[in-house]
Amino acid sequence: AQSVTQLDSQVPVFEEAPVELRCNYSSSVSVYLFWYVQYPNQGLQLLLKYLSGSTLVKGINGFEAEFNKSQTSFHLRKPSVHISDTAEYFCAVSHGSSNTGKLIFGQGTTLQVKP
Template identity: 90%
Template structure:
């Protein structure tokens, strides 16, 4: 069965520091990978996605992620965070064949950027 593990439930970091939010998945079939951000009291917004091609994916707000098939990982990175990046971040994996594809979600990582 497919699953998504976000290795850190909370990540505190100081403003302008680099950050990495970790995501590992398990799947025996080809996958599409997503990172979503959820600001307080809001819905989910897509940060970036990997469908195919280059394993380094650049998203909005200066975030990027690298798909590592051998490590089954899709870690999210930003070289310098801002206070406004404080939010909940969700990794999601779409796996399965045809119309049986499912979107599986991690439990989320709470990023707290401190001044």
């Protein structure tokens, strides 16, 4: 069975500092990986996705993530965070080997950016 683990439930960081949000997955088949962001009282929106090719993926708002197949990880990074990056971040993996659009989500990581 597939699963996604986000290793930190909360990550506090000061403004302009770098941040890494960790995500590990387990799967017996090839995967596609996604990071979503949820701002307070809103739905989720896509930050970036890995389908194939370069293992370093760049997304919106200066975020990037690196796919590491040997470590089954897809960590999200930003070199300098802003107050406006305060939000909940979800890692997700495509479901199974059948060609459906179902996703399996991690538990979420709350990024708290402090002034």
